[in-house]
Amino acid sequence: MSDPLRPRASLRTAVVWEVLKDALERRVKAAGRDALDVLDTGGGSGNFAVPVARLGHRVTVVDPSPNALFALERRAAEAGVADRISAVQGDAHGLFQVVERGGYDAVLCHGVLEYVDDPAEGLGNAADALRPAGTLSLLAAGLGGAVLARALAGHFTEARHALTDPSGRWGEGDPVPRRFTADQLTELVTATGLKVGAVHGVRVFADLVPGVLVDTEPGAMEALLKLEAAAAEQPAFHSVATQLHVLAERD
Numbered sequence: 001m002s003d004p005l006r007p008r009a010s011l012r013t014a015v016v017w018e019v020l021k022d023a024l025e026r027r028v029k030a031a032g033r034d035a036l037d038v039l040d041t042g043g044g045s046g047n048f049a050v051p052v053a054r055l056g057h058r059v060t061v062v063d064p065s066p067n068a069l070f071a072l073e074r075r076a077a078e079a080g081v082a083d084r085i086s087a088v089q090g091d092a093h094g095l096f097q098v099v100e101r102g103g104y105d106a107v108l109c110h111g112v113l114e115y116v117d118d119p120a121e122g123l124g125n126a127a128d129a130l131r132p133a134g135t136l137s138l139l140a141a142g143l144g145g146a147v148l149a150r151a152l153a154g155h156f157t158e159a160r161h162a163l164t165d166p167s168g169r170w171g172e173g174d175p176v177p178r179r180f181t182a183d184q185l186t187e188l189v190t191a192t193g194l195k196v197g198a199v200h201g202v203r204v205f206a207d208l209v210p211g212v213l214v215d216t217e218p219g220a221m222e223a224l225l226k227l228e229a230a231a232a233e234q235p236a237f238h239s240v241a242t243q244l245h246v247l248a249e250r251d
């Protein structure tokens with residue numbers, strides 16, 4: 001998924017992609033099939049759906065936005081995976097009006113819980129879409145990363161607001177409706193009946209480092225990617241990550 005023409009983009013997705021790719025490989029081996037049925041709920045224009053389809057899997061993307069689904073179809077065609085991607089208009093809350101309950105080997109829920117009306121219900125539906133032993137990949141905005149970013153930008157009042165706000169928002173102008181701590185996310189996952197396998201902190205440093213240091217220093221991007229991968233594993237850094245990734249499994 002790493003794109004040499006868009007190094008900043010790969011910095012944002014590298015940790016999640018590596019964890020997800022490994023999890024899908026394990027699922028392929030355990031299922032004894034070459035291709036998995038993957039559901040990407042709130043999959044948007046296919047940032048993950050298209051690379052997952054390129055691995056050979058069949059991906060159903062459910063998203064309420066017609067524009068995102070249009071962009072997804074164009075992107076899937078350009079990547080030569082249109083036959084492996086289904087774009088379905090729908091909502092995390094009414095998921096089973098458009099897809100089969102218990103019909104998927106893996107479900108992605110990336111950058112969606114922040115926006116749904118009821119995160120517990122939305123996540124519950126994502127979990128219920130899994131087959132037995134299926135894998136959930138959950139990615140959501142982290143509270144601590146936002147507090148740190150506002151503070152380092154000199155917005156101290158906004159940083160304190162996010163820290164104390166029940167939804168983790170820094171103010172009226174905050175475009176993200178809700179952020180989570182690692183504990184909140186793992187509690188939400190556990191409440192669905194799934195077993196949490198791993199938690200990773202995503203973009204611990206990437207959003208804080210001045211671009212000039214990464215773009216002009218030889219080898220800096222590679223070194224930062226390695227640093228992000230190492231920090232992602234460390235629980236101490238979960239509390240300052242921009243995003244949190246949770247991998248979970250259905251019994």
Ligand SMILES: C[S@@+](CC[C@H](N)C(=O)[O-])C[C@H]1O[C@@H](n2cnc3c(N)ncnc32)[C@H](O)[C@@H]1O
Binds near residue numbers: 047048090110116117
């Ligand atoms: C930040 S984007 C993430 C897109 C994609 N998952 C990714 O990782 O690039 C959030 C997506 O959630 C979708 N979304 C918003 N509300 C939703 C809901 N209630 N159910 C499902 N998807 C929703 C949006 O249309 C948008 O495509």
